Amino acid sequence: MISRNRIYCEDCIEFMEKIRINDKVRIDVIVTSPPYNIGKKYNTYSDNMEHKDYLEWIYVVAQRSYSILKTNGSFFLNIGGTSVDPLLPFQVLNKFVDAGYKLQNTIHWIKSISIEKEDIGNSNPIGVDSVSIGHYKPIRSNRFLTNTHEYVFHFTKTGSKPIDKLSIGVPYQDKSNLRRWKSAIQDKRDRGNVWFIAYPTIQHGRSHPAVFPEKLAKLCIKLHGFRPTDFIVYDPFMGIGNTALACLELGVDFVGTEIDQEYIEYANQIIAIKKNCD
Numbered sequence: 297m298i299s300r301n302r303i304y305c306e307d308c309i310e311f312m313e314k315i316r317i318n319d320k321v322r323i324d325v326i327v328t329s330p331p332y333n334i335g336k337k338y339n340t341y342s343d344n345m346e347h348k349d350y351l352e353w354i355y356v357v358a359q360r361s362y363s364i365l366k367t368n369g370s371f372f373l374n375i376g377g378t379s380v381d382p383l384l385p386f387q388v389l390n391k392f393v394d395a396g397y398k399l400q401n402t403i404h405w406i407k408s409i410s411i412e413k414e415d416i417g418n419s420n421p422i423g424v425d426s427v428s429i430g431h432y433k434p435i436r437s438n439r440f441l442t443n444t445h446e447y448v449f450h451f452t453k454t455g456s457k458p459i460d461k462l463s464i465g466v467p468y469q470d471k472s473n474l475r476r477w478k479s480a481i482q483d484k485r486d487r488g489n490v491w492f493i494a495y496p497t498i499q500h501g502r503s504h505p506a507v508f509p510e511k512l513a514k515l516c517i518k519l520h521g522f523r524p525t526d527f528i529v530y531d532p533f534m535g536i537g538n539t540a541l542a543c544l545e546l547g548v549d550f551v552g553t554e555i556d557q558e559y560i561e562y563a564n565q566i567i568a569i570k571k572n573c574d
């Protein structure tokens with residue numbers, strides 16, 4: 297039996313197989329970001345497999361996860377490409393499809409954006425000529441633009457899982473839509489599949505080279521729809537615990553795996569701090 301609200305220092309593939317065989321629990325939501333095989337400097341994990349081996353490995357991750365996910369569960373896979381390997385996210389996507397998943401939504405996570413007055417129209421809420429928001433690490437290249445975006449692929453088993461769009465909805469910009477559209481029963485509309493989420497200015501030191509913001513995990517779990525009981529979120533590649541923090545915030549159970557004990561210790565510290573603040 298797995299213990300809830302714990303990060304196990306284990307290989308996720310072995311862990312998922314143990315759950316499949318020994319445990320009755322099935323997972324409601326998986327939110328995760330695997331290593332991208334782009335040579336990131338992790339503490340323990342070596343992020344430079346042969347490309348073919350990496351895709352085979354990710355296929356096994358997809359297969360194992362499928363076997364422990366509930367029939368109406370969701371797998372939110374955060375993955376980005378690099379300028380020199382822009383097809384990687386789609387090759388990984390294909391491995392998930394090969395493992396039986398349906399791609400239900402493609403979400404674009406925007407880390408930084410510049411908006412100019414001429415593109416906003418008359419009701420300019422920004423009030424300045426242009427604004428640039430968010431953080432990114434510029435690349436030095438005369439060929440490539442800096443990548444300020446990653447994907448979140450939303451996989452389900454059926455492709456038709458109802459989602460709770462308004463739980464992450466945004467207010468109507470033009471309030472007259474509220475009167476005109478019968479479907480608009482509250483001042484909230486679908487935010488669409490382009491999510492601007494900036495990294496917090498100060499990340500928890502430099503304890504991990506490839507994190508996603510807690511808010512990304514939070515939006516995914518809310519979009520799937522969640523209950524306070526009889527519900528569990530799993531992050532196979534937990535890193536320093538941002539999925540766990542999102543679960544704490546929402547009041548749902550989580551379980552995680554991570555092969556690096558130092559990352560787990562760090563995650564446990566920030567989880568404890570968050571618990572003490574609540």
Ligand SMILES: C[S@@+](CC[C@H](N)C(=O)[O-])C[C@H]1O[C@@H](n2cnc3c(N)ncnc32)[C@H](O)[C@@H]1O
Nearest residue numbers: 307308331506507508533535536537538554555
């Ligand atoms: C992209 S990072 C995840 C970061 C996480 N989303 C966060 O915000 O902290 C991927 C993590 O997977 C871990 N990892 C690599 N192979 C693993 C495996 N087989 N099982 C579990 N964790 C693994 C790495 O140590 C790394 O921390």
